[in-house]
Amino acid sequence: MAGIEVTALHKRYPDGTVAVEHVDLSIGDGELFVMLGPSGCGKTTTLRAIAGLERQTTGDIRIGDTLVNDLPPAERDIAMVFQFYALYPHLKTRDNLAFPLRAEGLPKSEVQERVAEAARLMRLGPLLDRRPRQLSGGEQQRVALARALVRRPRAFLMDEPLTNLDAELRADMRTEIKHLQGELGATMVYVTHDQVEAMSLGHRIAILNKGRVEQIGTPLEVYDRPASLFCAAFIGSPPMNLIEVEVADGKLRSQGGLALTPPPGLPRDRRLVAGVRPEALEVTEPGAERSVPARVVSAEWLGDEIIYVVDHSGQRDVRVRMPPTVRFAADAPVGLRHTGGTPAVYDVSTEELVA
């Protein structure tokens, strides 16, 4: 296993599309690193550049201590799992697994041993003699993972490997991948646009937008203090409420009078926005202590929680996460209260976290 170092990566396709503007990544040995971002932000391109399937326009890629810029994919010693699994349709599972080993020219007994081991790890025993089209989506995915495993590569690259599975299977496979990664101590770069997947899997998450890295951090850091307005609006379901605030008598105040504790070191004379998580707010009876008047617009009942959408003077569609026991009717006048700690504060003009 080895770490991966990406420096000032820039990729422009021949047709002029700039897929990756500027990306720096430093992925540790044995780390499960997730790249998260909306469609078209350059995740796949970055991954393919690391794999050697695309040549970057500028920038350096190191795997372990080796500068791999000019190495073909075959010599980079990494495995990749594709969104569309790319199992060879004319080969049985067994041969699909053995193929990468035959490329290395391993002796037959060794190949058999490794295939058996990977099959055991991914519980593929009964599927070994079937062809890909005779396998379900989840089974194909397991075979694809096993094929990546057999070679014992220096790193694994995964491009949205679970997108084609249904929700339940996806959760299972997520657990499985995480477990496997831990067990093997594998370096893994995992691309997804599903933030739940990113949160639950990643040791660290890189959030990409328009070919740039917006933030790199642990899931907790990324959730608690999104580095930019883009991250703030991207992470969380529903994401943070972005509330315009002003500094007045030692408090952050919204137009409607909601008062938040200001973080230290706020710049003066800037237009500011506070990012407030839905769970840092509370819907109360109207006129409750420290609450401001608001009105329920709608409620999404999700079983284990209710998401209230409320208006409070001038600030529309504030989302509040409440336990399912608290019920307010639509259109009812209510109170809105901040219960969380210090919010993240953003500069409207730079769109970045200021404190």
Added chain:
Amino acid sequence: MAVSVDEAVSTGPARDHTPPARRLGGRGRSVLEIALLTLLAVVMLFPVLWMIETSIKENRDVYAIPAKFFDFTVTLEHYKDVFVAPGGGRSALSVAFLNSVVVAGVSTLLATVLGVPAAWAYSRFAVKAKKDQLFFILSTRFMPPVVVVVPIFLMYRQVGLIDSKLGLILIYAAFNVPFTIWMMKGFVDEVPAEYEDAAMLDGYTRLQAFRLFTLPLLVPGIAATAVFALIFSWNEFVFATFLTSSDDVRTAPPAIAGLIGGTTTDWGLVAAASVVFALPVLVFAYLVRKHLIAGVTLGAVRR
């Protein structure tokens, strides 16, 4: 080209997928359907049938008036004449057939060997001005053979390719390569590039990846394309007539055409030669029919 794609697509099996309920409005409709189809088949197939009949009739039955449909003596004399010269030894026609086999076979092979990798390259790589290049390649097919045959005749005379099998092979290959590239590019586009990506990560070179993974998946497409190329070369008449003259180079189409005319025409021989000429392509298409249908309908299958 002799066979259009539509003909190839509308072969039986594809139709069979229509649910019976939608296909037939009831018994009466199916009877009508069968009657119409039979009528159509008879009209379409009558010349073929007549050709086959003529080829096994004795000469006096061939010229009999009124024409004899059933009560004639069956003879295989004409078929013997196709292959054996009157004085014994090989006939000119049999040499022509052999030439046709060589010319059509080699030119198809050449077009396939050149066209398939080219199609792969156009499908997989970012080539400068790809669309313009592809259009240029296709445009070489815009000229009908009769238009280009004279300049080619002059060029061939200069380089000494006139009246040679090699000359015919080259011109047929040149005509088939654009077609092969275009048709094969469609098939290559259908094969996900990820197979090759995965193979390259598994330790294979790009060419190995193509050979080991993409090529096997292209076999139906190659078969379909090769059949079309083969049919073109097999049936080609204009170039063959203009560019060859001697009996030991001439291919079957001009050789058969040469039988007609003069003072008398041995229609029995013409018919027998035509049957022999039609058979190989039919047999070949029949052998690869599975691939043909799979090939022509490949795009319809979700991957």
